[in-house]
Structures are given as C-alpha cells and as structure tokens.
Amino acid sequence: MTPALAAEGLVKAWGGLRAVDGVSFTLAPGEMLALIGPNGAGKSTCFNMLNGQIRPDAGRVRLAGRDVTGLPPRAIWRLGVGRTFQVTATFASMTVLDNVRMALLSHARRLLGLWRPAAREFTAEAEALLTRVGMADQAGRPCGVLAYGDLKRLELAMALANQPHLLLMDEPTAGMAPAERMALMAETAAVARAGGIAVLFTEHDMDVVFTHADRVLVLDGGRLIAGGAPEAVRADPRVRQVYLGGGPA
Amino acid sequence: MEDLAVQALNGLASASSLFLVASGLTVIFGVSRIVNFAHGSLFMLGAYLAWTLTGLGPLAGLGGLWSFWGAILLAALAVGALGALLEVTVLRRIYGAPELFQLLATFALVLIVQDVALFLWGPDDKFGPRAPLLRGAVEILGLRFPRYELFLIAVGPVVLGLLWLLFHRTRFGILLRAATQDREMVAALGVDQRLLFTGVFFLGATLAGLGGALQLPREAVTLHMDMAVIVEAFVVVVVGGLGSLPGAFLAALLIGELHAFGILVFPRITLVLVFLVMAVVLVLRPYGLLGRAPSGAPPASEVAAPLPAAMPPALRRAALAALALLVALPPFLGDYPLILLADFATFVLFAASLHFIMGPGGLASFGHAAYFGAGAYGAALLFRHFAAPMELGLLAAPFAAGLAGLLFGWFCVRLSGVYSAMLTLAFAQIAWSVAFQWIEVTGGDNGILGLWPSEWARGRLAFFYLSLALCGAAVLLLRRAIHAPFGMALRAQRDSGLRAEAIGIDAFRIRWLGFAFAAAMAGLAGALFAYGKGSVFPSVLGISRSVDALLMVLLGGVQTLNGPIVGAIAYAGLQEQLARVTDYWRLLLGLVILALVLFFPRGLAGAIRRGGSP
Amino acid sequence: MDRRLTTPHVRRRDLLAGIAIGTLAAPAVLRAQGGAGAGPIRIGEINSYTAQPAFLGPYRNGWLLAQEQINAAGGINGRPLETVFRxxxxxxxxxxRMASELVSAEKVALLAGGYxxxxGLALGDFAAQNKVLYAASEPLTDALVWSKGNRYTFRLRPSTYMQAAMLVEEAAKLPARRWATVAPNYEYGQSAVKWFRELLKAKRPDAEFVGEQFPALGRIDAGATVQALERMRPEAIFNVTFGxxxxxxxxQGNTRGLFDGRSVASMLSGEPEYxxxxxxxxxxxxxxxxxxRDDLENPVHTAFREAYRKRYEAPPRCGSVVGHDIVQAxxxxxxxxxxxxxxAMxxxxxGIRFQTAYGTGEVEFRAADHQSTLGAxxxxxxxxxxxxxxxxxxxxDGANYLPSDAQVREWRPQG
Incomplete structure (x- = not known):
C-alpha cells in the first residue's frame, strides 16, 4: 500500500548548519505519527519542508506516491493535506464560522464571487465541522476573542475542511493546560480514525505522545536517531540520553 | 571626459542636499513608524527662516561670516524645536491610531504650513545671499565649479559621520537604535519613551531645517519647495531602505547622479527616470538597498478590525432616505448643484475603490489616481484618436484602468506596507509623467479637450442621473464584493497570509485581482469625471488626486463600509466650500483635518456609527 | 422631506448625522436659486491664485483698479461692474467646475481669467460647449486661439508664438550661429522652442541648434543643467525657463560662467515678475x-503706474497691466x-479696440483669430x-508678430 506521506533523504542547511540532515520516513494511511526531539533538533524545519513552506536542499517529499517537493503550501493543501500551526494562525477579523467557511470556499474554488454574500455559502458544512471539534456553540464569536485552546480547535476544523488524507500538526497542544491537551488530542485521534486520516504531529508533552501516537520518530541534531512503537522508543537508551541530558552519545 | 567628471560632482552636490532631508525622514520613521509627510514643509521652513535670519534677523549686525553661518544653524535649530513642538502637541496623541491616520495628520500640517508661509513671507520667490568664504567658483579640469557646491559635497558624508557617532557613541543614540529595532523592549527597559520620541523629532526636524537652510546660497526659496522635496526624499528613503541611514546615503548618491547624467542622455525624461529606478530597485530588492524585512507583526495596526456588520436600522433608514432624496430632488436643482453632485458621485466611487484594497485588502495605495487617470485617459484617447462616443469610452475605461492595475499591481502587491504604497506612488508618477510629457499622444499639459458626453446625456440632469446610476451600481458592487467570497478572501490574506496559503488561497493572486478590480472601478469614476469636465489633463493622475482619495478614505474611516462615501462627500464638500470663503482655504482645511484626526480616530463614518448605537 | 426621516423612532443623533451629509451641498442649492438682480454686471474670474500667488496677486490688483476706475466713472451705461473671483x-x-458655478449659480455675464x-484651454472648451463668453487674460498657449480656437474665446496676452517671434527678430541680428535651448518640459516650453527654431531658421538658414535641455517644470537641477549646456559649447542660448x-x-549659470561671452535670448525674463x-x-x-515699468514714460502709463502705486503701495507688474487691460477690453x-x-458680446x-495701460496706443482683438494685438x-x-x-x-506691437490671416484660417477650426 502506498504510504500517505514519504520523506526521502530530506536535507536543509542554514548557513553552514545542517538543520535537517537526511531524514527519511513514511506514514501509513490512518496512522498517527509523532515527531519528537529536543529544541533545535530540526522538527519545525522538517515540518515546513513537508508542508511546502521551505524547499529542501536535497531529498523528496511524496504524498500518496506523488512527488510534491517544492510545491507551495497552497498546492499541497489542494492535494488533501490539512495543517495547524505552532502559533495559531487564523483570520482574526472574522467569526469562527467565517474562518471555517473560508476553508470550504477555497476547497470548492469559489473564492472569486463578487456578488452573492459569502454568508450564504457552506454554512451547514462549516457548522458540521465545528461540531466535530466541539466548537459549534462558539460559531458566531469573533475569533479574535477566543481562548487559546479554542483557536487550536478552530485550526483543526479548518484543517479538516478539505477532507484531508493527512494532517500536519506542529505542536498542536503548545500553550495549553495539561488536561486540555489530552482532550484535544483525543478529539483529534477520534476524528482521524473516523476519517482514516493520517496524522503527523510534533509534540513536547511526552504523556500526549505516548498516549496517542501509533508510532514515534525521534529527531536529534537533524537526524532521526530512533523510531518505532512508543514503548520501544521510550526504552531506547539513545532517546533517554537525548532527553535526560549528559554528554554526547 | 572632464565634462563627465564635473557632472559627477554636480550629482554629488545634489546627493548631499537630498541626504540631509532623507536622513531626518528615515530617522523619524525608524523610531516612531510615522511617515512624516510634513518633512518637506520643515525643509521649506528651514530655508525661509534662514533667509529671514541672514537678511534682517538679530544676527545681521554681527557681520558677514557670523550673520550667515549663525543664521543657518539657528534656522535649523528653530525648525528642530518646531518639530519637537509638533510631536508634543499633535503626533504624540495619535501614535496609537492606525498607521495611515498619522499620514493624514502630517498632511494636514503640510496644508497649514503652506498657508502660514505664504502669509508670513509673501508669494514672491526669495533669493538668499551667497555664502561668505564660499562665493564664486574654482577651476576643476578647466571648468568652473562653484565653491559652495564643493562644500555641500562634503556636508553629506560629514553629517552621516556625525549621525553614526550619535547612534553608536551616545546613550541617546543607542536607545534610538534599540527603539528602531524593538519598541517594546525599550519600553520594558524603563526608558522614558516620550522623551525619546520628542528627541527623535527634534533631531529629524533639525536635519530637515538644516537641509533647507543650506539651500539658501544655491536655490531660490519658494512656496513649492515642500512638495518638490518631500517626494524626492520619500524616493531616497524607500530606495535606501526605510530606517537605514547608510541606505539613505547610498540612495541619495544614486538619485543625485542619476539626475546629473540622466539629463545628458535623456534630457526629456528626467522626471520618470527617478521613479523608474525606484520601481526597479523595489522589484529587485523589496525592502530597499539596505533595508531589512520588518520583523514581528505587520505594521497594519487594524488587523483585527472586525468585518463591518449591517448598518443599524436607524442609520439604514437615514441612508435610504438620502438616496431617495438624491433621486427625487435633482429635477428641482440648478445646474451647479447637479454638477457638484455628479462630481461627488465620481469621488465616492473613487474613494470606495481605494477603500476596497485598503480596508479589506490591507494595501495602502499612494498612487490610486493612476487608475482614475487611466480610465479618464482611456476614454479620452479613444475619443481623440478614434472619435469614440461616450458610451464606448465609459465601457472601455474600466478595462483600460483594470489593465493598468494588472500591470502595475503585479509589482505592487508583492510588497507590503509603506514599500508597497511607495511603489504605487512610483507607478502613478510614471503614468503622470507620460501623460505630462508625451505631448504627441496625450496632448501633454494641455490635455485632451472636447470630451463631452453624448447628446442624450449632455444635459446636467441627465448626466447627473447617469453618474449616479453608474457610480451607485459600482459602489454597490464594491460593497457586495466585500461580503462576497472574493472580499472575504482578500480579508483572509490580510489577516493571516500564512493561514490563507495553508487553506489553499493564493494570496498574491487574490491581492493582485483585488488591486485590478479596484483599479477598474476607479477607472470608471475617472472616465465619468472626465466626461463631466469635457476634458482630461495630467492632473487627474497627479499626486494630489491620489492624496485626495487617501484623505477621503481615511477621513471616512478605513474599517467601515460607509467610510468612503461619507469621507468623499465631506472632503470634497469641505474643499469646495472653503475655497469659496477664503484664499487661505488650505489653512482651514488643514485645521479641520487635524481636528478630525485628533477627535475622530475611527473616521467620520465610525463616529456616526458609534453615535447612532445606544 | 422624506417621510422616513421624520418617523418618531429615529433618534436625534441619527437624524443629525443624516442631515450633516445632506447639508454640504445645500449652500450651493440656495445660491443656485438666488438668481441675479438687474443691478451690477457680474464677471466671473477664475485663476490659480493659491498655486501662482506671485503672479496673480498683482494681476488681481490691476483688475480691481480698472474696475474701480470704470465704476467711479459711472460704470457701463450706469451699471457697475462686479467680479466674482475663484x-x-x-x-x-x-x-x-467653477466656471459652471459662476455661470449657473452666480449668474455672471461672462468668464475671464486663466494663467x-x-x-485657459479647459475654460475655452467650456465656453464653446456652453456658449459663454470667455476672455482669457494670461494663458500663452497658441492652441487657445488657433488649433483649439473657438467663437467664444478671446485672448489678450501676446502668445508663445508672438513672444518667440519678437525674440527671433533680435536673435537673427546676432553673429551667433550655434544655439542651445533650455525650456521647461511641457507644452509651453516645447512650443516656444519649436517656434524659435522654426522662425530663426527662416531668417538665418545658417543657424544650427546644437542641443537642448528640458528640465522638469519647477524642478530644475540647475547645476547639472548648466553643465550640460556648457558641454554643447553653444555660441548663444535660448531660454524659456521662468519663475x-x-x-x-x-x-548657477552666473557662478559657472555659462553666460560669459555668450548671447542669451530669453522669454518673458524682462517682466518685473522675474x-x-x-x-x-x-x-x-x-x-x-x-x-x-520704471522707464516707460507716457501720460497713460504714468497715470496708471501712479494710480496703482497709490492704491496698493507697490509698483505694478506685468500681470497688473494684463489685469487692467482685460477689464478695459x-x-x-x-x-x-x-x-x-x-x-451680442x-x-x-x-474687432474691439481699447487703450492699453502701456500707453502705446490702441489694441485690437482680431476678428480672424480672437487674439489681441497687445505687444510686449x-x-x-x-x-x-x-x-x-x-x-x-x-x-x-503684437500686430507685427502674428502670422497672416490666411495662415491663421488654416490653423483655426472654421465654423
């Protein structure tokens, strides 16, 4: 079976420093894969190469077998990849509902309408998506006033709007209280399973990672140093070394 | 060969003068983020004050040397003090206001200073004395070169050096540099920001005053100096990179030499040349030669302004009533009110089209008149060269302007903030220069005459209804578009480009199309305006018309739907009324604008709206 | 009044807001309905007062002086003149726009002005379109009476062509053959250069134009321009820049010695304004x-100069004469x-004839092209x-520097 996502030898250097140095992995459809590693390990750079934000110096990115290396983010989105950001990015001057509606309008390629109010488009679909992430009761609020956790949920709803096969979530629970983290990831996992969506996420909170990930990849110094089932990774001495400090392995 | 060397020296002398003004502008912008339109006025005041002080001031008795150089320094310091005073009394109150609102305030100052200078110094050009010790010329390579120009050539690098010392060797300077990079951090350090800002205005204004005063032995002092120098200074600052002193110096050299050699090679297009170079630099280096991409949040301080909701019912009724009056009343009006109302209709559409890209789009344009003019000239050229009737002209105008918008917009919308705005200005100036100087095709300054409406629309009443119908329809379309998917997409890319791209919105394409759409609407307004006047002149795409549009939108309020409508009528009406009452209408207009800026920071429509809700 | 404005539900503020928008246009409405009485004859005068104050202040003074003199002498058949300035x-x-206002709201009998x-061209076109008389006082462009001339437009001041022709007459007597030109880059500058070249070539086939400078109007880079002219090594220079x-x-030219040993012919520069x-x-x-001004002694001019000086405590300028003369005309x-x-007007x-304040005799508005024969x-x-x-x-005398009637007819749209 073709993997939902395949990274093949990704390399990115900033100046002389190789932030990502030959990373390869695959992600099966419906799988939840966590990418972990200490600060500066290259997680965000790696992530941004996958979603089109950064062009890799070498290596390829394949989506369901198709080479998407170097495509801009919007093209990658069109291929069925939803994204959430480490620092949330939403349309602050719009309501929650309108935010989701924008994603739906974009998915339907109906962005150039000049006359019919946008408010008449995709309202039911947007509400359904909000319901899926538990935000239905906040649909009418301006998203500038939302709590941080709710913004993350909103992002998830927007990410789901194009019926993605793959979700890329960069630190989906950063800045949230522990209880909220678990809740959000539980919802994400439920949504992903229900839709057969593959999820790649980075995460600092090890409890979240070991509770929800099917598989874990560990990045350090731009290289993958371990990967496998959560229990195996947790037991891996190299991982312990990286996380618990000490000299170089 | 000798000629060319001396010509290069000419370029250096102009470059020094330019640098003095531009350095003040860039220092002020760097710290306060204020685009100080009044900087040229400070320059002009420096020149006038120096003229007065050398001639009849208390220094005149001190004898040649002191009376001259003392006067230059005193004039510069006096202008510096005035700059500080303006900061304390006016600008300090509006730091929190949207970026462009500050532009409005400084523009009001320009108007005020123009009339105050006229009142104090009279209309005649003034010739200052030559500088003691630096009269006459020296022989350089067999050609006579003025001593004073040699002195000026030295002034530029000296001032740059002094500023460098100030910024690197004094506490005040180091704080200023820190504030340029991160305002919040300086505040966190417990530094009195107010003092810092007043200080930077004093410094910037002193540099402007010095620049003006030093022109005294070189150029006549005139009431037109302010606008002439501010445009050039903007070009220098933007080409160099906003906030960068070495950049400003480099750009001043570039522009100065370009002038000097440009007239040898292309004696007829010197005006365009400068703007062409600015356009090229900005296309290749979007943040100027030595500028850096702004870090942190974009400067558009209104990012989170919510989408305007439907009007409160009472206001809606009032608006409908006004519209009904506009339809019912005209048959009972005289010719002039009809002409005025037709004019207002075109201004409303012009302002609404600019508002479309400024409000939802988040793109400020300093050159929107280019598209107003493209529509007007589109119709006029069709008439002149193909005898096209009005109907065809009105149909073609939005396409002509839209095409111009597509062409220029492709460059402009790649940038953001002030850079993008300056690029729009550059293209507008290029368009203006073409209309002004390409006499064979456009008729040049003398314009294209005889562009009257078709027979059926020639009556004032018919033409008013035509204007009302077309402008009304176009404004309605613009308003619908704001709430339609396209307007929402425009707003989406303004709010968060990152997110827009992440949900498949091509932000560049949306901005580009939005720009062209607004241009097309402005073009329709321009063509109607031209048919109303019966003629087209380069002034329809001049800077002052662009500024008019900007003022209308800002006065009305950027983030309201009715802003452009209220703003256009208020501004055009005010101007019409004031010009009738007094020759000092600019002073009054400036004061009114200033009052509005200070008391209605959300614009007129915003104020009305708030007044209207419980 | 629209009913909706008076419904009791409307709060006062809303009403005020609505009216505030409406009232801006109201004064114009009132004026339009005011109408003019039979008393004074009203003239609408439009000029660029705030844009060109140095030239137009003295012009308006000359205008008002003439108007006062005419009114003191009993006006026009008992009706005084009154001017509305814009x-x-x-x-x-x-x-x-102001022309429409003056005609329809202020009920002026004719329009005048333009610098x-x-x-001037815009007002001339307006005049033709609306069948209103327009007496252009200052605009110089030849198009005003020739290529864009029309039945309703008359122009007083000697035009670009005439001024160039006057200079050519003197320039042709010079030994100089190599000429360079410098002119502001817009229609006036370009046509002045064109006429000067054409007319000089006709009189002096050996004349040679070795180069041209066209600085932007009001934005000359004087040092560089002077240097560029120097580089052409001309024997003489034709200058059109002003102000x-x-x-x-x-x-810059003085400092750099551009004018040393060279002849210069210069448009308008002998006017006190410059x-x-x-x-x-x-x-x-x-x-x-x-x-x-100060050396022109003849009874008419001396009287004008003294009256002006007495009235305004400053000597007249060229514009003052133009303002005075157009009112006389x-x-x-x-x-x-x-x-x-x-x-009827x-x-x-x-063909109307009147005395110019120069005191050089009568001036006539030619029937063929509506150009006056006022000279310089x-x-x-x-x-x-x-x-x-x-x-x-x-x-x-302007009459001597105008092309033949046949030539004029060829240039001027007929009918």
Missing part, C-alpha cells in the same frame, strides 16, 4: 521680452454690445544698483 488651485478640472495654459527655475538657472526676485543676480545683456465690449447677451468683442517690450537686461532692469527697449 481659485482653481492650478487644476483645470476645478476651473471647469496656466491648460486652465523658480529661472532663478536657479541664472545663479527681474525683481533675481535682484543682484540679474544677468547682463540678455535679449528679453518684458515690461520696462471687457468694458469696451459691454458698451458696444449694449447688454450682456452672449452673442461676441460680435462686439471681435523687447530689450536687454542690465543690472543697475541691486536690481536688474530693461534697457535699449522698444515696444513690439
């Missing part, structure tokens, strides 16, 4: 057109027409004391 701020499109050529450009050009700001910088021996026309019917204006003085500049003046001058 400032177009240098924008032709505003001038057109900038494009304002601030002229001042800066002359100062000589006075030049002060000590006034160059020596330029051939100029202008107005030798209008007054003569009104007397002859016997009323303010436009067609047009008929009367064609041609002479040389000289620095005396701290200001320049014109010397060796003579009056060049």
């Amino acid at each position: 400032d177009d701020a240098g924008k032709p499109e505003d001038a057109v 900038l050529s494009n304002v 601030t450009d002229l001042l800066n050009f002359v100062r 000589l006075e700001p030049l002060g000590e910088e006034c160059p020596e021996g330029w051939i100029v057109t202008g107005y030798p 209008i007054a003569a026309t009104l007397r002859k027409a016997g009323g303010t019917d436009t067609e 047009v008929a009367a204006f064609e 003085f041609v002479g040389r500049t000289r620095l005396e004391g701290r200001t320049g003046k014109m010397v060796d001058w003579r009056y060049a």
Whole structure:
C-alpha cells in the first residue's frame, strides 16, 4: 500500500548548519505519527519542508506516491493535506464560522464571487465541522476573542475542511493546560480514525505522545536517531540520553 | 571626459542636499513608524527662516561670516524645536491610531504650513545671499565649479559621520537604535519613551531645517519647495531602505547622479527616470538597498478590525432616505448643484475603490489616481484618436484602468506596507509623467479637450442621473464584493497570509485581482469625471488626486463600509466650500483635518456609527 | 422631506448625522436659486491664485483698479461692474467646475481669467460647449486661439508664438550661429522652442541648434543643467525657463560662467515678475521680452503706474497691466454690445479696440483669430544698483508678430 506521506533523504542547511540532515520516513494511511526531539533538533524545519513552506536542499517529499517537493503550501493543501500551526494562525477579523467557511470556499474554488454574500455559502458544512471539534456553540464569536485552546480547535476544523488524507500538526497542544491537551488530542485521534486520516504531529508533552501516537520518530541534531512503537522508543537508551541530558552519545 | 567628471560632482552636490532631508525622514520613521509627510514643509521652513535670519534677523549686525553661518544653524535649530513642538502637541496623541491616520495628520500640517508661509513671507520667490568664504567658483579640469557646491559635497558624508557617532557613541543614540529595532523592549527597559520620541523629532526636524537652510546660497526659496522635496526624499528613503541611514546615503548618491547624467542622455525624461529606478530597485530588492524585512507583526495596526456588520436600522433608514432624496430632488436643482453632485458621485466611487484594497485588502495605495487617470485617459484617447462616443469610452475605461492595475499591481502587491504604497506612488508618477510629457499622444499639459458626453446625456440632469446610476451600481458592487467570497478572501490574506496559503488561497493572486478590480472601478469614476469636465489633463493622475482619495478614505474611516462615501462627500464638500470663503482655504482645511484626526480616530463614518448605537 | 426621516423612532443623533451629509451641498442649492438682480454686471474670474500667488496677486490688483476706475466713472451705461473671483488651485478640472458655478449659480455675464495654459484651454472648451463668453487674460498657449480656437474665446496676452517671434527678430541680428535651448518640459516650453527654431531658421538658414535641455517644470537641477549646456559649447542660448527655475538657472549659470561671452535670448525674463526676485543676480545683456515699468514714460502709463502705486503701495507688474487691460477690453465690449447677451458680446468683442495701460496706443482683438494685438517690450537686461532692469527697449506691437490671416484660417477650426 502506498504510504500517505514519504520523506526521502530530506536535507536543509542554514548557513553552514545542517538543520535537517537526511531524514527519511513514511506514514501509513490512518496512522498517527509523532515527531519528537529536543529544541533545535530540526522538527519545525522538517515540518515546513513537508508542508511546502521551505524547499529542501536535497531529498523528496511524496504524498500518496506523488512527488510534491517544492510545491507551495497552497498546492499541497489542494492535494488533501490539512495543517495547524505552532502559533495559531487564523483570520482574526472574522467569526469562527467565517474562518471555517473560508476553508470550504477555497476547497470548492469559489473564492472569486463578487456578488452573492459569502454568508450564504457552506454554512451547514462549516457548522458540521465545528461540531466535530466541539466548537459549534462558539460559531458566531469573533475569533479574535477566543481562548487559546479554542483557536487550536478552530485550526483543526479548518484543517479538516478539505477532507484531508493527512494532517500536519506542529505542536498542536503548545500553550495549553495539561488536561486540555489530552482532550484535544483525543478529539483529534477520534476524528482521524473516523476519517482514516493520517496524522503527523510534533509534540513536547511526552504523556500526549505516548498516549496517542501509533508510532514515534525521534529527531536529534537533524537526524532521526530512533523510531518505532512508543514503548520501544521510550526504552531506547539513545532517546533517554537525548532527553535526560549528559554528554554526547 | 572632464565634462563627465564635473557632472559627477554636480550629482554629488545634489546627493548631499537630498541626504540631509532623507536622513531626518528615515530617522523619524525608524523610531516612531510615522511617515512624516510634513518633512518637506520643515525643509521649506528651514530655508525661509534662514533667509529671514541672514537678511534682517538679530544676527545681521554681527557681520558677514557670523550673520550667515549663525543664521543657518539657528534656522535649523528653530525648525528642530518646531518639530519637537509638533510631536508634543499633535503626533504624540495619535501614535496609537492606525498607521495611515498619522499620514493624514502630517498632511494636514503640510496644508497649514503652506498657508502660514505664504502669509508670513509673501508669494514672491526669495533669493538668499551667497555664502561668505564660499562665493564664486574654482577651476576643476578647466571648468568652473562653484565653491559652495564643493562644500555641500562634503556636508553629506560629514553629517552621516556625525549621525553614526550619535547612534553608536551616545546613550541617546543607542536607545534610538534599540527603539528602531524593538519598541517594546525599550519600553520594558524603563526608558522614558516620550522623551525619546520628542528627541527623535527634534533631531529629524533639525536635519530637515538644516537641509533647507543650506539651500539658501544655491536655490531660490519658494512656496513649492515642500512638495518638490518631500517626494524626492520619500524616493531616497524607500530606495535606501526605510530606517537605514547608510541606505539613505547610498540612495541619495544614486538619485543625485542619476539626475546629473540622466539629463545628458535623456534630457526629456528626467522626471520618470527617478521613479523608474525606484520601481526597479523595489522589484529587485523589496525592502530597499539596505533595508531589512520588518520583523514581528505587520505594521497594519487594524488587523483585527472586525468585518463591518449591517448598518443599524436607524442609520439604514437615514441612508435610504438620502438616496431617495438624491433621486427625487435633482429635477428641482440648478445646474451647479447637479454638477457638484455628479462630481461627488465620481469621488465616492473613487474613494470606495481605494477603500476596497485598503480596508479589506490591507494595501495602502499612494498612487490610486493612476487608475482614475487611466480610465479618464482611456476614454479620452479613444475619443481623440478614434472619435469614440461616450458610451464606448465609459465601457472601455474600466478595462483600460483594470489593465493598468494588472500591470502595475503585479509589482505592487508583492510588497507590503509603506514599500508597497511607495511603489504605487512610483507607478502613478510614471503614468503622470507620460501623460505630462508625451505631448504627441496625450496632448501633454494641455490635455485632451472636447470630451463631452453624448447628446442624450449632455444635459446636467441627465448626466447627473447617469453618474449616479453608474457610480451607485459600482459602489454597490464594491460593497457586495466585500461580503462576497472574493472580499472575504482578500480579508483572509490580510489577516493571516500564512493561514490563507495553508487553506489553499493564493494570496498574491487574490491581492493582485483585488488591486485590478479596484483599479477598474476607479477607472470608471475617472472616465465619468472626465466626461463631466469635457476634458482630461495630467492632473487627474497627479499626486494630489491620489492624496485626495487617501484623505477621503481615511477621513471616512478605513474599517467601515460607509467610510468612503461619507469621507468623499465631506472632503470634497469641505474643499469646495472653503475655497469659496477664503484664499487661505488650505489653512482651514488643514485645521479641520487635524481636528478630525485628533477627535475622530475611527473616521467620520465610525463616529456616526458609534453615535447612532445606544 | 422624506417621510422616513421624520418617523418618531429615529433618534436625534441619527437624524443629525443624516442631515450633516445632506447639508454640504445645500449652500450651493440656495445660491443656485438666488438668481441675479438687474443691478451690477457680474464677471466671473477664475485663476490659480493659491498655486501662482506671485503672479496673480498683482494681476488681481490691476483688475480691481480698472474696475474701480470704470465704476467711479459711472460704470457701463450706469451699471457697475462686479467680479466674482475663484481659485482653481492650478487644476483645470476645478476651473471647469467653477466656471459652471459662476455661470449657473452666480449668474455672471461672462468668464475671464486663466494663467496656466491648460486652465485657459479647459475654460475655452467650456465656453464653446456652453456658449459663454470667455476672455482669457494670461494663458500663452497658441492652441487657445488657433488649433483649439473657438467663437467664444478671446485672448489678450501676446502668445508663445508672438513672444518667440519678437525674440527671433533680435536673435537673427546676432553673429551667433550655434544655439542651445533650455525650456521647461511641457507644452509651453516645447512650443516656444519649436517656434524659435522654426522662425530663426527662416531668417538665418545658417543657424544650427546644437542641443537642448528640458528640465522638469519647477524642478530644475540647475547645476547639472548648466553643465550640460556648457558641454554643447553653444555660441548663444535660448531660454524659456521662468519663475523658480529661472532663478536657479541664472545663479548657477552666473557662478559657472555659462553666460560669459555668450548671447542669451530669453522669454518673458524682462517682466518685473522675474527681474525683481533675481535682484543682484540679474544677468547682463540678455535679449528679453518684458515690461520696462520704471522707464516707460507716457501720460497713460504714468497715470496708471501712479494710480496703482497709490492704491496698493507697490509698483505694478506685468500681470497688473494684463489685469487692467482685460477689464478695459471687457468694458469696451459691454458698451458696444449694449447688454450682456452672449452673442451680442461676441460680435462686439471681435474687432474691439481699447487703450492699453502701456500707453502705446490702441489694441485690437482680431476678428480672424480672437487674439489681441497687445505687444510686449523687447530689450536687454542690465543690472543697475541691486536690481536688474530693461534697457535699449522698444515696444513690439503684437500686430507685427502674428502670422497672416490666411495662415491663421488654416490653423483655426472654421465654423
């Protein structure tokens, strides 16, 4: 079976420093894969190469077998990849509902309408998506006033709007209280399973990672140093070394 | 060969003068983020004050040397003090206001200073004395070169050096540099920001005053100096990179030499040349030669302004009533009110089209008149060269302007903030220069005459209804578009480009199309305006018309739907009324604008709206 | 009143807000319905007062002086003249709007004014379109009476062509053959250069034009321009720059010795408007057109100069004469027409003769092209004391510097 996502030898250097140095992995459809590693390990750079934000110096990115290396983010989105950001990015001057509606309008390629109010488009679909992430009761609020956790949920709803096969979530629970983290990831996992969506996420909170990930990849110094089932990774001495400090392995 | 060397020296002398003004502008912008339109006025005041002080001031008795150089320094310091005073009394109150609102305030100052200078110094050009010790010329390579120009050539690098010392060797300077990079951090350090800002205005204004005063032995002092120098200074600052002193110096050299050699090679297009170079630099280096991409949040301080909701019912009724009056009343009006109302209709559409890209789009344009003019000239050229009737002209105008918008917009919308705005200005100036100087095709300054409406629309009443119908329809379309998917997409890319791209919105394409759409609407307004006047002149795409549009939108309020409508009528009406009452209408207009800026920071429509809700 | 505005639910503030928008246009409405009485004859005058204050202040003074004199002498058949002044701020499109206002709301009998050529052309076109008489006082462009001439437009001041022709007459006598030109880059500058070249070539086939400079109007880079001219090594220079450009050009030229050993022919530079700001910088021996105010002694001019000085505590300028003369021409026309019917005024204006304040005799508005035969003085500049003046001058009667009627008919749209 073709993997939902395949990274093949990704390399990115900033100046002389190789932030990502030959990373390869695959992600099966419906799988939840966590990418972990200490600060500066290259997680965000790696992530941004996958979603089109950064062009890799070498290596390829394949989506369901198709080479998407170097495509801009919007093209990658069109291929069925939803994204959430480490620092949330939403349309602050719009309501929650309108935010989701924008994603739906974009998915339907109906962005150039000049006359019919946008408010008449995709309202039911947007509400359904909000319901899926538990935000239905906040649909009418301006998203500038939302709590941080709710913004993350909103992002998830927007990410789901194009019926993605793959979700890329960069630190989906950063800045949230522990209880909220678990809740959000539980919802994400439920949504992903229900839709057969593959999820790649980075995460600092090890409890979240070991509770929800099917598989874990560990990045350090731009290289993958371990990967496998959560229990195996947790037991891996190299991982312990990286996380618990000490000299170089 | 000798000629060319001396010509290069000419370029250096102009470059020094330019640098003095531009350095003040860039220092002020760097710290306060204020685009100080009044900087040229400070320059002009420096020149006038120096003229007065050398001639009849208390220094005149001190004898040649002191009376001259003392006067230059005193004039510069006096202008510096005035700059500080303006900061304390006016600008300090509006730091929190949207970026462009500050532009409005400084523009009001320009108007005020123009009339105050006229009142104090009279209309005649003034010739200052030559500088003691630096009269006459020296022989350089067999050609006579003025001593004073040699002195000026030295002034530029000296001032740059002094500023460098100030910024690197004094506490005040180091704080200023820190504030340029991160305002919040300086505040966190417990530094009195107010003092810092007043200080930077004093410094910037002193540099402007010095620049003006030093022109005294070189150029006549005139009431037109302010606008002439501010445009050039903007070009220098933007080409160099906003906030960068070495950049400003480099750009001043570039522009100065370009002038000097440009007239040898292309004696007829010197005006365009400068703007062409600015356009090229900005296309290749979007943040100027030595500028850096702004870090942190974009400067558009209104990012989170919510989408305007439907009007409160009472206001809606009032608006409908006004519209009904506009339809019912005209048959009972005289010719002039009809002409005025037709004019207002075109201004409303012009302002609404600019508002479309400024409000939802988040793109400020300093050159929107280019598209107003493209529509007007589109119709006029069709008439002149193909005898096209009005109907065809009105149909073609939005396409002509839209095409111009597509062409220029492709460059402009790649940038953001002030850079993008300056690029729009550059293209507008290029368009203006073409209309002004390409006499064979456009008729040049003398314009294209005889562009009257078709027979059926020639009556004032018919033409008013035509204007009302077309402008009304176009404004309605613009308003619908704001709430339609396209307007929402425009707003989406303004709010968060990152997110827009992440949900498949091509932000560049949306901005580009939005720009062209607004241009097309402005073009329709321009063509109607031209048919109303019966003629087209380069002034329809001049800077002052662009500024008019900007003022209308800002006065009305950027983030309201009715802003452009209220703003256009208020501004055009005010101007019409004031010009009738007094020759000092600019002073009054400036004061009114200033009052509005200070008391209605959300614009007129915003104020009305708030007044209207419980 | 629309019913919806008076419903009781409307709060006062909403009402005020709504009305505030409406009232801006209201004064115009009231004025429009006011109408004019039978009393004074009203003239609408439009000029770029705030854009060109240095030239138009003295012009308006000359205008008002003439109007006062005419009214003191009993007006036009007992009706006094009254002028409504408007400032177009240098924008032709505003001038057109104001023309409509003056005609329809202020009920003026005719329009006058214009300093900038494009304002003049816009008003001329308006006049033709609306069948209103327009007496153009200052605009210089040839198009106003020739290629864009029309039945309703008349122009007083000697045009670009005429001024160039006057200078050519003197320039042709010079030994110089190699000429360079410098002119502001817009229609006036370009046509002045065109006529000068054409007319000089006709008189001096050996004349050669070795180069041209076209600085942007009001934005001359004087040092570089002077250097560029120097580089062409001309024997003589034809200058069209004026105002601030002229001042800066002359100062740089003096310092750099551009004018040493070279002849210069210069448009308009002998007018006090330009000589006075030049002060000590006034160059020596330029051939100029202008107005030798202080040395022009004849009964008519001396009386005008003294009356003006008494009234305004300043000497008149060239613009003052233009302002004065256009009122005289209008007054003569009104007397002859016997009323303010436009067609009658047009008929009367064609061929009308009046006394110019120069005191050089009668001036006529030619029926063929509606151009007046007002001339200018041609002479040389000289620095005396701290200001320049014109010397060796003579009056060049405009009638002698106009093309033939046949030529004019060819240029001017007929019918």
